[in-house]
Amino acid sequence: MSFIDIEKGNQNNYTSKIRIDKKKDIVEKIIDYGEYSDELFKREIYWLTILHDTDIVPKLKSCNPITHTITMNWCGDILSEDNKPDNLYEQLFNINLILLKNNCFYNDWKAGNLLVKDNKITLIDFGWCPRIIEDYSCDKEVKTQLTEKPSGNYFKDIFKGQLMSNVKLLDLNKDWQQVRPTLNKVGDYFSITGYQDYNISKIKIVPISDNIKTKLSLMKSTIQSDILGKTISDIGCSNMFFGFLSYFYGATNVIGIDLDTDYLKQNNHLINQLLMKNVSCENINVVDYKTPADTVFAFAIIHWIYSCSGFLGSLENVVKHLKSITNKCLYVEWIDPSDDCISAMLHHIDFNKDLTKQDYNKEDFVKYLQDNFSSISYLGVSKQSGTREIYRCLT
Numbered sequence: 498m499s500f501i502d503i504e505k506g507n508q509n510n511y512t513s514k515i516r517i518d519k520k521k522d523i524v525e526k527i528i529d530y531g532e533y534s535d536e537l538f539k540r541e542i543y544w545l546t547i548l549h550d551t552d553i554v555p556k557l558k559s560c561n562p563i564t565h566t567i568t569m570n571w572c573g574d575i576l577s578e579d580n581k582p583d584n585l586y587e588q589l590f591n592i593n594l595i596l597l598k599n600n601c602f603y604n605d606w607k608a609g610n611l612l613v614k615d616n617k618i619t620l621i622d623f624g625w626c627p628r629i630i631e632d633y634s635c636d637k638e639v640k641t642q643l644t645e646k647p648s649g650n651y652f653k654d655i656f657k658g659q660l661m662s663n664v665k666l667l668d669l670n671k672d673w674q675q676v677r678p679t680l681n682k683v684g685d686y687f688s689i690t691g692y693q694d695y696n697i698s699k700i701k702i703v704p705i706s707d708n709i710k711t712k713l714s715l716m717k718s719t720i721q722s723d724i725l726g727k728t729i730s731d732i733g734c735s736n737m738f739f740g741f742l743s744y745f746y747g748a749t750n751v752i753g754i755d756l757d758t759d760y761l762k763q764n765n766h767l768i769n770q771l772l773m774k775n776v777s778c779e780n781i782n783v784v785d786y787k788t789p790a791d792t793v794f795a796f797a798i799i800h801w802i803y804s805c806s807g808f809l810g811s812l813e814n815v816v817k818h819l820k821s822i823t824n825k826c827l828y829v830e831w832i833d834p835s836d837d838c839i840s841a842m843l844h845h846i847d848f849n850k851d852l853t854k855q856d857y858n859k860e861d862f863v864k865y866l867q868d869n870f871s872s873i874s875y876l877g878v879s880k881q882s883g884t885r886e887i888y889r890c891l892t
């Protein structure tokens with residue numbers, strides 16, 4: 498290997514040695530801080546591991562606790578006037594936000610700890626960083642009754658406005674469009690096409706396209722009892738098949754929500770033509786929708802609201818949001834990152850990558866469902882490729 502050696506942190510006669518091999522994308526940091534070496538090493542590994550998926554720290558490749566050597570990828574040169582990215586302050590702001598989100602009290606801010614490669618800033622040197630612990634009792638000075646932490650999100654709330662101004666969302670009516678919906682009157686029924694194909698009349702609805710037939714068959718043993726006498730939300734409803742089906746199955750109130758104006762127009766035309774009572778379809782972003790319903794259909798929507806057409810910023814927040822709008826029963830579809838609509842088409846989950854928690858994976862999805870609902874049933878695969886699955890969750 499062709500290492501360049503650099504002495505770093507030369508204080509009180511202690512040094513950390515940095516060895517860089519750019520070609521092999523390797524940096525070795527050997528911590529030599531006398532009696533503190535072990536704890537500096539352990540803290541550094543702790544934070545590089547916790548922050549591994551955030552993209553703001555070097556990727557840990559290996560480490561040796563005996564020699565206190567940490568091997569990472571190479572993240573560029575020290576920040577200077579010559580390599581300063583145009584959006585330096587925006588990047589620093591986002592880095593700070595991610596640190597706070599992870600309860601990291603970074604206490605060594607200086608240009609020497611900021612690296613720049615391809616205009617991207619990476620933060621290094623976590624050896625002295627403690628973890629933030631919220632202590633509402635102020636070291637037992639205050640007798641606190643708090644069971645929740647109302648200001649646990651204090652920093653996040655303060656920064657939310659700023660954060661949102663950095664978020665780039667996909668406009669479903671301008672930037673990209675799904676297949677356009679059509680409606681044709683055939684005798685006493687309407688033939689509907691679009692994301693969902695079905696026929697609908699005043700007395701019944703008949704599924705035509707495989708995507709809705711498959712979902713229906715997976716829910717066949719529970720769907721009627723989850724609808725009869727219940728309030729229903731069909732979020733990201735497209736042609737609103739599940740909303741209209743709920744109307745026929747005896748729901749007391751049905752709302753469909755979507756952002757695609759052609760779909761909204763067509764659904765509302767149907768509601769008027771078929772004189773459906775207590776059924777509406779509204780132009781609302783799912784992330785802003787706050788009204789709970791007894792049963793919620795959340796099919797093929799999680800990848801949109803994680804960070805694409807709406808920004809919840811983490812899969813954990815997506816599941817928490819779905820829970821907050823569900824009184825009793827949630828039907829939700831897992832959309833895997835390998836699903837062709839994500840991997841070969843829109844790359845939904847890569848929007849705002851610097852601002853999102855990198856937790857969009859099935860293991861975390863199932864864990865978040867388990868954390869937020871009292872019972873979870875896996876109903877089966879909803880797409881032949883095996884990249885979509887339906888879950889029924891009870892509060």
Ligand SMILES: C[S@@+](CC[C@H](N)C(=O)[O-])C[C@H]1O[C@@H](n2cnc3c(N)ncnc32)[C@H](O)[C@@H]1O
Pocket residue numbers: 669675692693708732733734735736754755756757760781782783784795796797798801802806807
């Ligand atoms: C893939 S389709 C799914 C339709 C239906 N839920 C199903 O699975 O059969 C996603 C729908 O969600 C809508 N959508 C995407 N992002 C949304 C958002 N943030 N708020 C409301 N609707 C959204 C799209 O316009 C589209 O109609």
